[in-house]
Amino acid sequence: GYIMSNTALDNVLLLEDYLSKLTSAQTIISPPSQLRLGELQDAYNDFLNASENLNNHFNLDPANIQIKQLKQQLNIHIRLKEILLDQAAMSEEETNLAHSGYEMDSTLFAQKLISPSEYIGSKTSYLQNVRNNRNMEITVANEEIQIQTVKNQISELTLQQKEKQSNFTLAYTNALRILRMRSDQWKEANVFIAPAAGTIAFLGF
Numbered sequence: 001g002y003i004m005s006n007t008a009l010d011n012v013l014l015l016e017d018y019l020s021k022l023t024s025a026q027t028i029i030s031p032p033s034q035l036r037l038g039e040l041q042d043a044y045n046d047f048l049n050a051s052e053n054l055n056n057h058f059n060l061d062p063a064n065i066q067i068k069q070l071k072q073q074l075n076i077h078i079r080l081k082e083i084l085l086d087q088a089a090m091s092e093e094e095t096n097l098a099h100s101g102y103e104m105d106s107t108l109f110a111q112k113l114i115s116p117s118e119y120i121g122s123k124t125s126y127l128q129n130v131r132n133n134r135n136m137e138i139t140v141a142n143e144e145i146q147i148q149t150v151k152n153q154i155s156e157l158t159l160q161q162k163e164k165q166s167n168f169t170l171a172y173t174n175a176l177r178i179l180r181m182r183s184d185q186w187k188e189a190n191v192f193i194a195p196a197a198g199t200i201a202f203l204g205f
Helices: 009-020 038-059 062-110 116-190
Strands: none
Touching: 009 038, 009 116, 038 116, 062 116
16 A cells, blocks of 8 residues: 555556666666656656766767767778888888989999989989988878877877766766665655555554
8 A cells, every 4th residue: 555645656666667677877778758756756857867968978979979980080090001101111112222223323423434414314313212202201200190199089089988978877876876765765655565465444543
């Protein structure tokens, strides 16, 4: 039996069944709607708000999309760096070959075995290769900076996400604890469980 109040017992039982299914903040189950809980309503509404905030954090927070996009950018930059490193290795090899050719032509030019135009062409080719090699090194270095920048952005957003999740989880846990406590208090004050089946009669007050 229970004492009549503005809190419907069948609604409290529905709430109890729902709360029994919640094992952690990660277990977010859609709560029953339009419960008539009377004096428990405020605690239930606070719990609903905390549950919605936590659910939105997991599913709708734009930072989650940002982190996903940044990780995609990071993968692109890493792949691009790998390609640039391959190109830099080839550029360095070409520079070494051009240097060898330039040194040989310098010797031949000193011995007047090649024309000045051939010597100048060899030197120009070598210097161009040196310039290209240095530009490639700068490009690789810039790509490394981009990679580190994106990594820092991911780390910062992830840290912010963890802090927000911790706050939402704490609010959810507290709201759930208070709701359970209020529900237990209401049952203790209003619900009477007989030790055996039968009819309870109040003979007087």
